[in-house]
Amino acid sequence: MTRQDLSSKNVQTRCFLFRIRMRLWAENTRKMIRRFRKNPSAVIGAVIATVFVLAAIFAPYITPFAPDEINLNARLIPPSLTGRYLMGTDHLGRDVFTRIIYGARVSILVGVITVAISTVVGGTLGMIAGYYGGVFDMALSRFTEVLLAFPYLIFAIGTMAMLGPGFWNLIWALSFKGWVEFFRLARAGVLSEKTREYVEAARVLGRSNFSIMVSEILPNMINPLIVVGTLRMGTMIVMEASLSFLGIGIPPGVPAWGSMIQDGYRFILNAWWLSVLPGLFLVILVLAINLLGEALRDVLNPDYFHTF
Amino acid sequence: MRGIRILERILGAIPIMLGVCIVVFLFMRLIPGDPVDIMIGEGSNVTQADIDSLKAQFNLDQPVHIQLLSYLSRVLRGDLGYSISRADNVSKLILQALPATVELAIAAMFFALLIGIPVGVLSAVKHNSAMDRASTAGAFLGISVPAFWLGIVLIIIFSVNLGILPTSGRADYGFTPPKRTGLYVLDSVLAWDLAALKNSLEHLILPAVALGAAPAAVITRVVRSSMLEVLQKDYVMFARAKGVPEHLVIVKHALRNALIPTVTVAGLETGTLLGGNMIVETIFSWPGMGRLVVDGIFSRDYSLVQGAVMVYALTFVLMNLTSDILYTYLNPKISMEKGS
Numbered sequence: 001m002t003r004q005d006l007s008s009k010n011v012q013t014r015c016f017l018f019r020i021r022m023r024l025w026a027e028n029t030r031k032m033i034r035r036f037r038k039n040p041s042a043v044i045g046a047v048i049a050t051v052f053v054l055a056a057i058f059a060p061y062i063t064p065f066a067p068d069e070i071n072l073n074a075r076l077i078p079p080s081l082t083g084r085y086l087m088g089t090d091h092l093g094r095d096v097f098t099r100i101i102y103g104a105r106v107s108i109l110v111g112v113i114t115v116a117i118s119t120v121v122g123g124t125l126g127m128i129a130g131y132y133g134g135v136f137d138m139a140l141s142r143f144t145e146v147l148l149a150f151p152y153l154i155f156a157i158g159t160m161a162m163l164g165p166g167f168w169n170l171i172w173a174l175s176f177k178g179w180v181e182f183f184r185l186a187r188a189g190v191l192s193e194k195t196r197e198y199v200e201a202a203r204v205l206g207r208s209n210f211s212i213m214v215s216e217i218l219p220n221m222i223n224p225l226i227v228v229g230t231l232r233m234g235t236m237i238v239m240e241a242s243l244s245f246l247g248i249g250i251p252p253g254v255p256a257w258g259s260m261i262q263d264g265y266r267f268i269l270n271a272w273w274l275s276v277l278p279g280l281f282l283v284i285l286v287l288a289i290n291l292l293g294e295a296l297r298d299v300l301n302p303d304y305f306h307t308f
Numbered sequence: 309m310r311g312i313r314i315l316e317r318i319l320g321a322i323p324i325m326l327g328v329c330i331v332v333f334l335f336m337r338l339i340p341g342d343p344v345d346i347m348i349g350e351g352s353n354v355t356q357a358d359i360d361s362l363k364a365q366f367n368l369d370q371p372v373h374i375q376l377l378s379y380l381s382r383v384l385r386g387d388l389g390y391s392i393s394r395a396d397n398v399s400k401l402i403l404q405a406l407p408a409t410v411e412l413a414i415a416a417m418f419f420a421l422l423i424g425i426p427v428g429v430l431s432a433v434k435h436n437s438a439m440d441r442a443s444t445a446g447a448f449l450g451i452s453v454p455a456f457w458l459g460i461v462l463i464i465i466f467s468v469n470l471g472i473l474p475t476s477g478r479a480d481y482g483f484t485p486p487k488r489t490g491l492y493v494l495d496s497v498l499a500w501d502l503a504a505l506k507n508s509l510e511h512l513i514l515p516a517v518a519l520g521a522a523p524a525a526v527i528t529r530v531v532r533s534s535m536l537e538v539l540q541k542d543y544v545m546f547a548r549a550k551g552v553p554e555h556l557v558i559v560k561h562a563l564r565n566a567l568i569p570t571v572t573v574a575g576l577e578t579g580t581l582l583g584g585n586m587i588v589e590t591i592f593s594w595p596g597m598g599r600l601v602v603d604g605i606f607s608r609d610y611s612l613v614q615g616a617v618m619v620y621a622l623t624f625v626l627m628n629l630t631s632d633i634l635y636t637y638l639n640p641k642i643s644m645e646k647g648s
Contacts, residue, residue, distance in 0.1 A: 146327030149628075150621045153583030154601075158617040161605040162335055238454045242587055245456050246602055265460060265591070272464050279457030287452040 035299045042295030048288035056104040065095040067102040067255045076271050088273045090263065096273060099255040100281050106167070106256040107285065110240040111233035114174040119229050122179030126186025127213055131194060141187070144180045152177060156239055160248040170249050174236055181232070182225060189221030223300040231293035234286040241282055257282045314633050321629045326380075328621045333379050336614050337372070388615030393607035398615035401600060407490025408478060409596035412519065412589070413581050414491075415512050417574065419520035420527050425563075425570070428531025432566075433558060435536060443528060450525025455584040459518035459591040466514060474511050476593035483507040515592040519584050523577040530573045534566040541565075568638050575631020582620050 036042050055062060071093035079088040079096070087097040129137035147155070159173035193199065194217060202212045243249030244258025252259060257278040264274025363369045370378070382389075388398035431440040466473040474480070478492055485496035485504040493512065496504035538544060539562055547561045548554070586598030593599070597616055604612035 142323070142327070145324055146331055149324050149328050149625045150331075150617075151579040151583040151624050153586065154617055154620045157586060157601065157605070158332075158335055158613060161610070161613050234452065241454060242456060245587065246590065246605075248605055261457060261460065268460065268464060269468055272468070275457070275460050276464065279454070279460065282457065283449075283453050286454075287448065290448060290452050 032299055036295070039295045039298060041291040042299065045288045045291030045293075045295060048284065049292060052104055052285050052288070053108060055101050056108050059098075059101045059105065062101055063095065063098040065098040067099050068094065068253070069098075070094060076267065078271070079273050079277070087277050088271070090260075090271075090274050091267060096260075096277055099260060100257070100278050102255040103257045103260060103278060104281070104285070106250055106254065107237045107240060107282070110167075110170060110174070111237045111289075113171050114178055114236045115229050115233050117171070117175040118178030118232070119182050119225060121175070122182025122184075123186045123225055125179070126183040126188075127190050127218070129183070130187035130190030131209065131213055131217070137187070140183065144183055147177050147180045150177065152235075153239060153242060156243060157246070157248065160243055165248055165251045167250060167254075170240060170243060173243075174239055178232065178236070181228060185224050185228060186221065189224065190217055193217045193220050227293055227297045227300060230296055231290060234289035234293070237282070237286055237289070310636055313636055317629060317632050317636075321625055324625055325622060328625065329380055329383055329618065330376065332614055332618045332621070333376055335617070336610060337375075383618070388618070389611035391604070391609050391612040393604065393609040393612065398612050401612065402597060402616060402619055405595065405597045405600045408594060409585060409589070409598065411478075411491040411493065412512070412515055412585060412594060412596060413578070415493075415516035416520035416581055417523065417578070419516050420523035420577070421574070423520075423524040424527030425531055425567075428528045429535055429558065429563060429566075431528070432532045432535030432539065440532075443532070447525040447528045450521050450528075453521060454587075455518050455522065456587040456591055458521055459515065459588055462514045462518055463591070473514055475514075478511050478595065479504065479508045480511075515588050515594055518591070519581060519588045522580055522584065523574070526573060526577055526580075527570060530570050531566060534569045535562060538562045538566045568635065571634050571638060572631050575627050575634070578627040579624050582624060 071089070074085070074089050074093040075091055077083070077085050077089045077093075079086060085095050085097070087095075087100065089095055090099070125140060129140050150158075155177050156173045159176060160169065163169040163173060190213075199212060199216055202216050207216075240249055240256070241258035241261070244256045245262045247259070247262060249258055250256040260278040261275040264271065264276075264278070267274050360369070386399050388402070390396075391398050391401055394401055427443050427446075431437075431443040434440055463475050467475040479485075483504045485492055485499050485501055485508070488495050488498055492508035493505065496502075496508055544557060544562055547557045552561070585596065586601055588594065589596045589598035590602050597619070601613055601616045603609075604616065
């Protein structure tokens with residue numbers, strides 16, 4: 001056999017292996033989708049979360065008001081199903097429902113962006129640390145232990161106190177500790193997978209470290225990252241609302257649920273809806289995300305005996 | 309064997325505490341702008357000599373590693389700096405605020421255990437019943453509801469509408485018990501002042517519930533799942549076969565073992581308590597550390613914020629250490645594993 005034949009054979013084998021891999025993957029995905037659809041809490045969570053996302057995107061088409069439209073003739077009108085203001089107005093006559101929908105934008109964006117940054121940074125660093133070990137692993141692991149010693153909200157409050165309010169400052173403050181959990185998950189995942197036979201086999205076949213990490217190990221350890229990532233979106237949203245409630249999150253002026261609750265808190269004696277309603281939407285969204293995350297845990301690891 | 313393990317844990321916590329101090333120090337260094345400029349403020353008449361003397365006073369004219377060392381040595385001596393906004397030592401302010409925070413945290417944890425353990429046990433014993441489903445749903449709600457919103461809803465229901473509980477503070481004017489421990493409930497019991505006891509309990513209930521709801525949910529879940537696991541064990545079956553009454557099986561044989569993981573979780577949940585406490589203290593005007601930090605942020609009093617964040621983090625490390633040590637004591641398996 002010539003060198004040419006060998007390489008063409010090699011290509012054939014690779015194509016064959018690739019087809020098998022794709023077929024397995026497709027079958028797995030189909031199974032997962034089936035399990036997902038059978039799981040009522042997964043469906044409920046997904047539907048509610050989708051409604052929130054759509055409402056946030058199409059906010060201007062849903063409501064006739066602008067979020068900062070002041071109408072001093074219509075101050076503190078209580079909610080009514082038949083009136084002009086479904087969820088009432090605040091002390092400046094702004095429509096509460098409108099501000100809630102626009103506030104969803106901030107919450108969802110903060111949740112998605114911080115979790116994206118945290119998973120990518122933490123996951124990548126964790127995989128590298130777990131795979132190569134050594135000084136890099138030790139230094140990063142010690143550093144994450146120190147970061148874990150800070151209660152999350154306190155760390156975020158401390159950071160925001162230094163940075164000052166702002167959307168991106170908030171993202172950085174939350175991500176700066178957020179990656180730690182994903183780092184530890186990814187590191188633990190790699191450590192338990194890297195001694196398995198399939199990794200050895202890939203190494204014998206002469207695959208590069210990068211290709212082993214990305215196409216062999218990653219698919220086998222990504223499920224916990226997906227589950228925790230989903231759940232953390234809820235945590236981040238609550239964290240953002242807490243910081244905005246304290247007045248050190250989203251700058252005043254931008255409608256956000258936390259700052260709406262704070263504003264309404266001053267009128268707690270005569271206008272309950274100002275702080276109760278934005279919080280209610282916050283609770284519903286976080287509840288939906290938690291349902292989705294828990295359901296994903298069941299769907300992705302059916303054998304897993306789940307605690308919380 | 310246990311002793312060695314516990315010593316290992318304690319020694320392991322020291323570098324973490326050191327790391328915490330370094331991170332907090334770096335926080336201070338990363339503030340945009342010079343600390344001295346912030347101290348002086350804008351538009352005041354100061355000479356360069358004043359600035360230099362201030363810098364020398366706070367070691368800011370030294371290289372960073374020298375500053376770090378001097379900072380660490382000051383922290384070791386309990387000196388957390390000087391609060392500009394309150395014109396007092398940060399350590400003294402924190403010590404004054406600490407009893408209020410501790411009292412609230414204990415009350416919240418008490419509430420969490422009071423709800424979490426019985427509900428968790430009941431839903432494990434009546435697995436898959438309506439009661440179990442309800443408790444699962446309740447626990448789900450508990451971890452999804454942010455403490456500040458729950459606090460506001462509680463105020464609206466119990467203070468504004470029903471008017472049975474106060475909205476803010478630790479005690480009404482004239483009901484403050486004589487100071488011994490700084491914990492009002494304990495102090496009023498010690499002084500046998502029942503009016504003060506009633507008053508301080510009334511002030512404590514709403515914030516404790518708002519703060520304790522999330523840990524209560526987590527503890528319910530942990531107790532439930534570890535009870536479910538323990539109830540499958542051979543020794544539980546043996547106890548039943550022996551004819552031990554069911555309630556004794558549950559309390560003496562199962563619950564005692566199921567509580568071991570709960571201890572760890574309760575320790576970890578203090579992190580949630582510490583974080584939530586800032587928010588809850590703000591809502592209920594509770595004069596504790598959380599209020600101190602929030603006020604510090606708004607008056608740009610960085611040394612106050614820095615000192616308090618450090619105390620929070622060190623408390624968290626200590627609580628984790630304590631729950632670790634307790635776990636070692638409670639779990640007979642650990643000493644047996646090492647011993648064999």
